[in-house]
Each structure stands twice: as structure tokens, then as C-alpha cells.
Amino acid sequence: xxxxxxxxxxxxxxxxxxxxxxxxxxxxxxxYEEYAxxxxxxxxxxxxxxxxxxxxxxEKSTSVILKALALGADRAIHLKSENFPDDPSAVARAIAxxxxxxxxxxxxxxxKGVDDDSQQVxxxxxxxxxxxxxxxxxxxxxxxxxxxxxxxxxxxxxVVEATLPAAFTAEKDLTVPRYASLRELVAARKKPIxxxxxxxxxxxxxxxxxxYPPPRPPGRVLGxxxxxxxMLVKVLHxxxxxx
Amino acid sequence: MQGPxxxxxxxxxxEFRKSAFEAxxxxxxxxxLSKTEVHALSIGHKIRDQASxxxxxxxxxxxxxxxxMLKLFQPDFxxxxxxxxxxxxxxxxxxxxxxxxxxxxxxxxxIYLNTVVATECTELEISDDDLIATRPAYxxxxxxxxKMRGNPKIATLRPNVFTAKERVPAISPxxxxxxxxxxxxxxxxxxxxxxxxxxxDLTEAGVIVSGGRGMGGPENYKILEELASxxxxxxxxxxxxxxxxxxxxxxxxxQTGRTVSPTLYIACGISGAIQHRVGMINSKxxxxxxxxxEAPIFGFxxxxxxxxVFEVVPALTQEMRKYYGKN
Ligand SMILES: Cc1cc2nc3c(=O)[nH]c(=O)nc-3n(C[C@H](O)[C@H](O)[C@H](O)COP(=O)(O)OP(=O)(O)OC[C@H]3O[C@@H](n4cnc5c(N)ncnc54)[C@H](O)[C@@H]3O)c2cc1C
Ligand SMILES: Nc1ncnc2c1ncn2[C@@H]1O[C@H](COP(=O)(O)O)[C@@H](O)[C@H]1O
Numbered sequence: 001x002x003x004x005x006x007x008x009x010x011x012x013x014x015x016x017x018x019x020x021x022x023x024x025x026x027x028x029x030x031x032y033e034e035y036a037x038x039x040x041x042x043x044x045x046x047x048x049x050x051x052x053x054x055x056x057x058x059e060k061s062t063s064v065i066l067k068a069l070a071l072g073a074d075r076a077i078h079l080k081s082e083n084f085p086d087d088p089s090a091v092a093r094a095i096a097x098x099x100x101x102x103x104x105x106x107x108x109x110x111x112k113g114v115d116d117d118s119q120q121v122x123x124x125x126x127x128x129x130x131x132x133x134x135x136x137x138x139x140x141x142x143x144x145x146x147x148x149x150x151x152x153x154x155x156x157x158x159v160v161e162a163t164l165p166a167a168f169t170a171e172k173d174l175t176v177p178r179y180a181s182l183r184e185l186v187a188a189r190k191k192p193i194x195x196x197x198x199x200x201x202x203x204x205x206x207x208x209x210x211x212y213p214p215p216r217p218p219g220r221v222l223g224x225x226x227x228x229x230x231m232l233v234k235v236l237h238x239x240x241x242x243x
Numbered sequence: 244m245q246g247p248x249x250x251x252x253x254x255x256x257x258e259f260r261k262s263a264f265e266a267x268x269x270x271x272x273x274x275x276l277s278k279t280e281v282h283a284l285s286i287g288h289k290i291r292d293q294a295s296x297x298x299x300x301x302x303x304x305x306x307x308x309x310x311x312m313l314k315l316f317q318p319d320f321x322x323x324x325x326x327x328x329x330x331x332x333x334x335x336x337x338x339x340x341x342x343x344x345x346x347x348x349x350x351x352x353x354i355y356l357n358t359v360v361a362t363e364c365t366e367l368e369i370s371d372d373d374l375i376a377t378r379p380a381y382x383x384x385x386x387x388x389x390k391m392r393g394n395p396k397i398a399t400l401r402p403n404v405f406t407a408k409e410r411v412p413a414i415s416p417x418x419x420x421x422x423x424x425x426x427x428x429x430x431x432x433x434x435x436x437x438x439x440x441x442x443x444d445l446t447e448a449g450v451i452v453s454g455g456r457g458m459g460g461p462e463n464y465k466i467l468e469e470l471a472s473x474x475x476x477x478x479x480x481x482x483x484x485x486x487x488x489x490x491x492x493x494x495x496x497x498q499t500g501r502t503v504s505p506t507l508y509i510a511c512g513i514s515g516a517i518q519h520r521v522g523m524i525n526s527k528x529x530x531x532x533x534x535x536x537e538a539p540i541f542g543f544x545x546x547x548x549x550x551x552v553f554e555v556v557p558a559l560t561q562e563m564r565k566y567y568g569k570n
Contacts, residue, residue, distance in 0.1 A: 007498050007518050011384040020385065031499055088350070089359040114498060117380050118362045120350030123318070127354040132429040133318070135347045138492065148433075152493060153343040154255075154444035156437040158315055163429045172499045173492040204359045208375070209388045216524070216543055221536070225550035226558040232530065232546060233562045240528045240545065242507045243474070243566065 001037065002030040003057045003064045004115040013210045019086075020115075020210065029064045032110025034071075034177040036170035039140060040108050041072030041178075047142070050074040052102065056094055056198050058082045069188035070180035076193040077102070085203030088116065092124035094198040099129060106147070107167040111136050126167035133167040134160045138174055244372055246394065247280040248273055249334035251325065252297055252305075253344055257289040261447055262340035264300045264407035266400050269367060270338050271301025271410070276369045279335065280304065283416070284328055286321055288314035291420070298414040300407060308421040315435055316344045319428040322351045324421060329356060334395045336374055341399035342446070349399050361389050361398040363502070365525075374398070382498045382521035402446045403504045404525070438493055443477050445496065450476025451505045453496055453523070454484060457512015457533065457552055461489035466553070467511060470560040473567060479503065479523075481513045497522035511552045515540025532556065 005011070005025035014021040029037070040051040053068040055061050056079040065076045079098060084090065099107070107129075109122035126133030138157065139150035145164050150157040152171050180188075222228045222235065236243045248270040252263040270281045283302040285294055287309065294305045308324045325348065329337065337352065339345035341363040349360040365386075366377035374396045380387050391397075445451060452471040454464055467478050480490035482497055496503055498518040508526035513519060515531070515538055523529065524543065531544035532555050541547045548555055 005381070007382070011381045013385065020381070087359055089353060092350075092354070115381055117378075117382065118360070119346050120353065120360050120362065123347060123350045124354045127351050134430065136343055150436075151343070153316075153435075154446065156435055158435050159433040161431045161433055166429070171492070172495070204392045205361070206390045206392065207387050208390055211386050211388075213379070213383060213386050213524070216529075216545070219529070219541070219543065219545040219547060221541060221547040221549060223548060225548070226554050228548045228550070229555060229558045229562050232548060232559065233566050235546060236507070236528070236530075237566070240507075242528045243563075 001033040001053050001055050001064070001068055002110065002113045003027050003055060003061045004030045004113055007031065007114055013212065017209055018207050027060070027064060029067055030110050030113050032112060032114070032170050032172070035172060035174040036108035036110055037068055037071055037073065038175040038177045039170060040106070042175065043106060043142060044072070049105070052077060052104070054095065054098065055079065056081065056084060056091055062193070065193060066185070066188045067180065069191045070184040071178065073191070075191055078193055078195045079198035080195050081198050084198060085201070086116070086207065087203035087205045088118045088120045089124060089205070090201040090203050092121045092128060093201040095121065096125045096128035097199045098196070099125065105164045106142065107131070107165065109167065109169040111169045111171050122167060122169035131165050131167055132162040133169070134162055135169045136171045137168050138171050140168060140174065244277050244279070244335035244369070244374065244394070246333045246335040247282045248336045248338065249329060249332065249395070250281060250283045250302070251337070251339040251345060251348065252283045252285045253340050253342060254285060254287040254290045254293070257293065259285070259293060259296070260340060260342065261407060262342055262400070262402040265402065265405040266338045266340050267297050267300040267302050268407050269400060269405045273336065273367060273369060274301070277335070277372070282306070282332055282334065284325060286313050286324055294418045295416055298416040299409045301410055301414060302416045303414060305416045305418045306421050307418060308423050310423045312425060313423065315432045316347070317428070317430065317432045318347055318351060319426055319430060320423070321348055322355070323426045324423065325352055326355050328421065329395065337395050337397045339397070339399045341401045345399045349397050353397050356395060356397070358393055358395060358397055359391060361391065361396070363401045364398045365401050365404045367398060382518070383502070383524060384521060401502070401504065438491060445477060445479055445494065445501045445503050448477045448503070448505050450474045450507045451479045451496070451503055451526070452476055452509045452511065453479035453481065453513060454511045455481035455513030456483040456487070458484060458489070463553070464490065466556045466560070470509070470556055470563065473560055473563045476505070476507070481519050510540055510544065511556055513540055514538050515543065
């Protein structure tokens with residue numbers, strides 16, 4: 001589970017021009033992990049077992065870890081590091097190293113972090129552990145050591161069967177996340193969080209600059225109601241040249 | 244940078260995807276700059292006859308792996324084939340389309356090749372003999388320029404951003420067949436269930452007619468389907484209409500849906516929330532139809548009409564029908 005700035009936050013570029021200034025951003029559980037976590041909790045409710053949430057991130061990740069514990073996780077592993085390389089391969093290697101010491105049947109990821117949009121940590125960890133990984137799933141059924149997952153692709157879904165233990169990355173429609181009650185938020189404080197240092201790996205990906213996308217030229221309202229329609233067709237053809 | 248540029252030329256059925264041609268064209272441009280070759284890899288079923296068509300876009304060599312078992316993307320099979328080829332030809336760069344297949348395959352290759360992926364790039368350049376990739380992050384709120392240490396450098400290319408260009412004269416590439424031996428796997432691909440007879444995926448469509456909560460209900464999307472069909476486009480949706488159950492999630496445009504960059508995006512009854520905006524802001528031209536003149540969408544649409552979708556959209560369909568009838 002990744003800690004990310006809320007999707008409504010305005011993103012500011014830091015003074016160095018190479019990173020994001022996050023000091024005044026509000027942080028949340030990466031939205032795709034909300035679907036993944038809910039899937040994990042539903043599996044536990046059906047088959048028993050426990051749900052462990054693992055986060056690699058700074059000290060401040062505690063707030064999102066507590067949120068996950070309130071949403072149904074039983075315990076957490078926090079790989080605490082203040083300036084771990086901003087590199088998905090290094091993150092994947094550190095997570096895989098830790099997971100070699102944890103027993104599990106199902107390993108759930110989000111499809112992507114909505115901050116780095118890099119979409120690689122899930123399959124990378126699975127490859128490092130030598131377990132199957134089905135990405136972008138919208139449905140998961142587990143029975144007798146096997147999983148049947150529906151993977152969303154262009155134009156449809158691909159149905160994939162995998163033997164457990166297996167990894168999956170959650171697409172938006174996998175589940176409908178629940179809300180945590182006040183009582184659960186309080187109870188979460190009593191659940192165990194194991195804090196460790198992640199193994200360090202060098203970053204391969206280097207950000208050389210961060211820029212805002214060029215602004216779009218100001219648009220214009222052509223008019224009101226159906227009267228404006230002929231004008232729209234005309235400008236799309238003559239001015240914008242897109243039809 | 245030493246070594247050829249390897250391109251994964253993705254196919255769907257017995258046709259290459261448009262994004263495969265886009266990737267080959269871009270690979271050619273980079274190869275010319277760094278004086279190297281373009282080596283395309285095609286994996287699939289009944290695709291060999293098409294293989295030489297990649298020469299039109301600049302491939303010098305094409306390796307084809309064909310098997311009934313390769314018809315649908317199976318990560319272990321595709322990874323194995325791509326990795327064997329990469330180890331043999333030592334590419335400096337590997338390009339893949341940023342499709343569901345490309346984005347699944349790329350990180351797997353990266354782990355085995357001890358590298359990382361620059362995801363959904365929108366621009367590539369060569370500077371000081373190094374690859375510099377531009378990629379949007381924070382859902383496009385910022386653009387990052389990134390470099391990767393070591394070789395190969397792996398990048399996935401956002402569909403519809405790079406232009407596929409046929410060269411004159413075409414190259415007639417050398418085509419080789421790769422043998423496929425099924426590796427050990429713990430995954431079985433069962434079947435592909437289509438969402439219906441939709442011609443194009445949102446990410447590859449040239450025209451998208453998108454509907455939001457302002458459409459009022461699932462039955463009303465008919466008027467958007469009609470407009471899209473006249474214009475050769477497809478229908479998209481905002482999250483509000485997907486969450487209401489009016490449209491499938493595969494139609495959702497935005498931060499937790501698809502990122503699209505069509506030539507023309509027509510937003511109907513969509514307010515223009517930031518999470519929607521980031522998914523479609525890279526469209527070439529944006530048109531908004533909304534009855535609220537204060538709707539945020541008018542702040543970034545190129546052209547707007549203030550009005551009721553139930554009046555404006557049918558009128559626009561009629562007008563477009565006239566236009567396409569003449570042209
Ligand atoms: C983590 C997170 C992720 C999100 N991801 C996405 C995403 O991927 N995609 C996305 O779209 N949203 C996303 N959202 C939701 C987003 O914040 C908005 O709630 C959503 O985009 C609103 O959809 P809408 O514009 O259809 O509905 P509304 O905001 O309700 O707007 C409806 C619009 O229709 C207009 N209208 C109503 N009736 C008519 C009529 N008859 N004719 C013309 N106009 C009419 C109204 O004036 C209004 O502007 C996300 C939110 C969060 C918190
Ligand atoms: N720092 C992290 N800690 C825990 N999980 C992570 C972290 N970064 C990424 N992930 C997981 O990997 C998925 C893909 O992330 P990314 O490749 O960064 O887009 C996320 O949705 C998370 O499930």
C-alpha cells in the first residue's frame with residue numbers, strides 16, 4: 001500500500017525543479033489499494049486468515065497505515081525510510097526482500113500509484129518472488145489453492161487461472177471499498193505495526209526535471225443551445241481542422 | 244548507446260495495433276539519430292503474413308513468434324520470448340506500446356534485465372548519447388523528464404501521442420521465425436470475453452463523445468452513441484456515471500479510468516472535475532456541452548455550448564450527418 005497525495009491536491013514543483021513539494025499536500029491511501037484492501041478483507045471474511053498491510057514510506061505513513069487497519073487489516077509492516085529512492089524497481093526489490101520472510105496466499109497491489117503513475121511495482125515483486133501475477137483485475141475468485149481472475153484489457157476481459165500463492169493488481173471496479181467507523185478507527189490504534197528498515201537498493205531512474213504541462217490556449221463559448229451548433233461544426237472544420 | 248532498438252509490435256488477432264506502428268515509427272526516428280537498427284518483435288497467432296508491413300514504418304528486422312498458445316497475452320510466454328531475443332541482440336532501448344499488454348510485460352522484462360521502465364512516455368529524445376523520456380506523473384499535473392542508468396532503457400509509449408508515419412520507400416525487413424517452447428507456468432489464460440462489438444478502445448480512438456451525470460440515466464447514452472457513430476468515434480463516461488452503474492468502468496475517463504488523447508473530445512453533461520480533467524486534457528480539441536455556464540469544464544474546453552444535452556446533442560448529430568454527407 002502506497003501513501004499518495006490526495007487526487008484533488010494541486011501539485012507544486014519544488015524549488016530544485018526536479019521534485020514535487022509535498023509539504024502542504026493531504027495524503028491518503030493510494031485509491032487502487034482501497035480496492036485491493038477491500039478484496040483482502042472480503043477474502044478473510046469468507047475464508048479466515050489474516051490481512052497484513054505493507055507500506056514502504058516515511059514516518060508520516062503511520063496515518064494511512066492506521067486507516068488501513070481501521071478498514072479491516074489485522075496488522076501492518078512499515079518499512080520506514082525517509083528518503084528511499086523514487087524508483088519503482090528499488091521499491092519492488094525492497095518489498096520482495098521483505099516478503100521472502102512473510103507467508104501468504106494472495107498478494108494484492110493497486111494497479112498503479114496515482115502519484116508516480118508508474119504501474120510496475122506489482123509485476124516486478126511477483127517476478128522477484130517467482131509467483132504468478134495477474135494485472136488490472138476487476139474480479140477475483142479463490143478456491144482450493146487456485147485463483148480465477150478477470151483482467152481488464154482493451155475491449156474486454158481476459159479470464160486467467162493462477163495457482164496460489166499469486167499476486168494481483170487491482171483495477172477500480174474490483175470491489176466497493178467500505179468506510180471505517182469511528183469505533184474501528186479507535187480500535188486500529190491497538191493493532192500491531194511492525195516497523196523495520198527496508199533493504200536499500202540503488203535507484204536506476206533519475207528525474208532530471210519536472211515541469212507543468214504547457215497551458216491550453218483559452219477556449220471560447222460559441223453560444224447557447226441549438227443555435228450554436230452550426231457554428232461548432234464550422235469551427236471544428238475550418239479553425240481547429242479536426243473534422 | 245550501443246545496440247539496436249527493440250520494439251514490441253503488439254498485435255490483436257491477425258492485425259498489428261495502431262500503437263505498434265506508432266512505436267516502430269518512433270524507434271526508427273531514434274535509430275536514425277543514434278545510427279542503429281530497428282528490430283521489431285511480433286508475438287501472436289496468424290500474424291506472420293503481416294510481419295513485413297512493419298518495414299513501412301521503419302523496421303529493419305522482424306522476429307516473429309507464432310503459436311496458437313500466443314493468441315492471447317500470457318505474461319510468462321511473452322516474457323520468455325522477449326527476454327530470449329533481448330539477450331541475443333543486446334538492445335540499447337526497448338519500446339512497447341503503453342497498452343494493457345505493454346504495461347504488464349515491460350516491468351517483468353525490466354526485472355530480468357536489471358533495469359526499470361519509463362511508463363507512458365509522451366516524448367523521447369536522445370541527448371549526449373542518452374535517452375531522455377518525458378512522462379506525465381500525478382495524472383498529468385506535471386511532466387517529468389527522466390533518464391535511466393545502464394542498458395537497456397525500457398519505455399512504454401502512450402497510444403495516440405506518437406504519430407505512425409509510413410516511409411517512402413518502405414524498408415523490406417528481414418523476417419525470422421522464433422521457435423516457441425512453452426515455459427513452466429502457474430498461469431493459464433482461459434478466454435477473452437469481449438465487452439461487445441466496439442470497434443476501437445478509448446485510448447486509441449480519434450473521436451470520443453463522453454457523457455456524465457448530466458445524461459440523467461443509462462438509456463440516454465443512445466444519443467451519444469449516435470453522434471459517435473456518425474463521427475466514427477466511441478463513447479466515454481465520467482466517473483459519476485460509471486459509479487451510478489450507467490456505463491461500464493472500461494468507459495471511464497480520468498484519474499482512476501482511462502487516460503485518453505483523441506483528436507476530438509466532446510464532453511456532454513460533465514462538470515470537469517480535476518480527476519476527470521487529467522484523463523482527457525491531452526485531447527487535441529475539447530468541446531463542452533453543459534447547461535451550467537459556470538461549469539469548470541468551460542475553463543479548459545476549446546469550444547463550448549451552453550445548453551441542454553438533450554437538445555444540443557441531437558442537433559449536433561444532425562449537423563454532423565450533413566457535414567459528413569457532403570465531405
Ligand atoms: C480518488 C478519486 C478518483 C476519481 N477519478 C475519477 C475519474 O477517473 N474520472 C472522473 O470522471 N471522475 C473521477 N472522480 C470523480 C470526480 O471528482 C467527479 O465527481 C466526477 O468527475 C463528476 O462527474 P460528472 O461531471 O459526470 O458529474 P457532475 O459533477 O455531477 O456534473 C454533471 C454536469 O452535468 C451538467 N448537466 C446536468 N444536466 C444537464 C443537461 N440536461 N444538459 C447539459 N448539462 C447538464 C451539470 O451542469 C454538471 O456540470 C474521482 C474522484 C476521486 C476522489
Ligand atoms: N512505497 C510502496 N509501499 C508499498 N506498496 C507500494 C509502494 N509503491 C508502490 N506500491 C504498490 O505497487 C503498486 C504499483 O505502484 P507503482 O508501480 O508505483 O505505480 C501500488 O498500487 C502499490 O500497491
